[in-house]
Amino acid sequence: MFRRSPLLLACLLVLTGCTGSDAPTAQGKPSSTTPLPAFAFEESSVEDLQTRMRDGRLDSATLTRAYLDRIAAIDDAGPTLGAVIELNPEAMREAQARDAERKAGKLRGPLHGIPVLVKDNIDATPMINSAGSLALAMHRPKADAFLVAKLRAAGAVILGKTNLSEWANFRSTRSTSGWSSRGGQTKNPYVLDRSPCGSSSGSGSAIAANLATVAIGTETDGSILCPSAVNGLVGLKPTVGLVSRSGIIPISASQDTAGPMARSVADAAHLLDAIAGSDPADAATETARIAPYAAALKPGALKGxxxxxxxxxxxYQPGVDAAFERALQALRDAGADVQDASIAKAGSWGDAEFEVLLHEFKDGLNRYLADSGAPAASLAALIEYNKTHADKVMPWFAQELFVMAEAKGQLSDKAYLDARAKARRLAATEGIEATLADGGFDALVAPTTSPAWPIDPVNGDHFTGAGYGVAAVAGTPSLTVPMGDVAGLPVGIAFLGGAWSEARLIALAYDYERATRHRKPPGFRASLSLK
Incomplete structure (x- = not known):
């Protein structure tokens, strides 16, 4: 859930996009493309598939089997993306049940019979929930997470679980996105030796590669938006409290949320309609302001x-800047009034955010482990497990964040309370909310992040900049849409809004997507050549 930057202690994923000297500026030619078998449902949308099923040209069992075969062909074999960590052994049975319901005239909604992947930090029976860690490799929760229960109630077929950056990138200050001790390294399907970002790495790689129709990711700070952007997807981080967190391995009660990852804004909207809702087990959802999100999919939202x-x-990257300027012109051409804006004291919440995350991680993780009957009962026990099994669990990077979090006190501590108040004030009240109100803006936009960098387990991630941090800390929604590519590597534009403004962001992003059509399927290139 946490898109950890290697510059963490200096700038902790600030809105302004911390810069570094390792921006990937080479504009080399792509290397050879890996040939793949044809796939009948390449780039198929929720609405396309529903039309085919309604017309009797397709059923869920056929669709589910096709995705399972696709996973075997290019995730387990071929390019070996490493995106899917576990398949649901009941997936075909679930698909057949949805087909029987359709035949009987019972339709649950737009997701009826649609295969969905969920991130491996979300409880989904009968599968393991491990956060990618070998310490939880035998942890089988007794019940579905609230959002998984809602997916099933909406008619979705749970196809399997996706790999992630271990512990949602909150174990080490030098971790490698997309790597976990249980699942190995997930690859970016556009260029296979490039990072899929994280921590929702498998969800991003899988949906980009058409291994399912849509997927669920989770985010604390960038873990939906970053992997969506570098994998050419639409990713939507909802307002904290719109989607339940119960049954999800946590980092931060203040910032955690699950959200859609999809190949189009429309698919993301349909998925959000299915998972949004109040949950008695998650107090943050008590005041959720839920809207009909697919209803926002109407042309013309950008006009005015x-x-x-x-x-x-x-x-921080010339190619990203050029793509962003083209995106701004597309917004103007669609009728938007585009004006410069700024966030007061941008990035000044970094130290406070980090203090909050450390405290809340210890508290929330200990609660989850105890309540779910996990094999490791506490953060302290996990630290010891990692030490004992360091050769398998920590071959590339250690557990500095675990140790730092374990040293923190209770959520009643003044240091925590002060940090939480400061972070929310700077990012929300005096930050995004003030900027939106003062400028009369419907939304703010920024480049989502840099192009994907080479996977480097020795040095960790080469993360150079991002534009989503303020919304993460403020707990407000953000949405990324493809805005082109740099040397064949996708990049995205982020739309940021005020609390509960998901429908408005969806409308604006949908209009931009219709005007630009930047989403392209991946080519599974082995590498980028400098020749």
């Missing part, structure tokens, strides 16, 4: 919309 441009979130 006022869009604020966060230029402080640019400047």
């Amino acid at each position: 919309a006022r869009i604020g441009v966060l230029r402080a979130a640019t400047g």
Whole structure:
């Protein structure tokens, strides 16, 4: 759930996009493309598939079997993406049950019979929930997470679980996105030696590669938006409290949320309609303001919309800047009023955010482990397990964040309470909310993040910049849409809004997507050549 930057202690994923000297500026030619078998449902959308099923040209069992075969062909074999960590042994039975319901005239909604992948930090029976860690490799929760129960109630077929950055990138200050001790390294299907980002790495890689129709990711700070952007997807991080967190291995009660990862804005909207809702087990959802999100999919939303441009979130990669300028022109051409904007004291919440995450991780993880009957009963027990099994669990990076979190006190501590208040004030009240109100903006935009960097287990991630941090800390929604590519590597534009503004962001992003059509399927290139 946490898109950890190697510059963590200095700038902790600030809105302005911390910059470094390792921006991937080479504009080399792609190397050879890996030939793959044809796939009948390449780039198929929720609405396309529902039309085929309604017309009797397709059923869920056929669709589910096709995705399972696709996973075997290119995730387990071929390019070996390593995106799917476990298949649901009941997937075909679930698909057949949905087909029987359809035949009987019972339709549950747009997701009826649609195969969905969920991240491996979400309880989904009968599968393991491990956060990618060997310490939980035998942990089988007794019940579904609330959002998984909602997916099933909406008619979705749970196809399997996706790999992730171990412990959602909150174990080490030098971790490698997409690597877990249980699942190994997930690859980016556009260029296989490039990072899929994280921590929702498998969800991003899988949906980009058409291993399912849609997927669920989770985010604390960037873990939906970053892997969506670098895998050419739409990713939507909802307002904290719109989607239940019960049954999800946590990092932060203040910032955690699950959300859609999809190949189109429409698919993301349908998925959000299915998972949004109040859950008695998650107090943050008590005041959720739920809207009909697919109803926002109407052309013309950008006409007359006022869009604020966060230029402080640019400047770390020339190709990204060029793509962003083209995106801004597309917004203007669609009728938007595009004006520069800024966040007061951008990034100044970094130290406070980090203090909050450390405290809340210890508290929330201990609660989850105890309540779910996990093999390891506490964070302290996990630290000891990792030490004992260091050759398998920590071959590349250690557990500095685990140790730092274990040293923290209770959530009643003044240090925690002060940090939480400071982070929310700077990012929300005096940050995104003030900027939106003062400028009369419908939304703010920024480049989502850099192009994918080479996978490097020795040095860790080469993360150079991002534009989503303020929404993560504020707990407000953000949505990334493809805005082109740099040397064949996808990049995205992020739309940021105020609390509960998901429907408005979906409408704006849908209009932008219709005007630009930047989503392209991956080519499974082995590498980028500098020749």
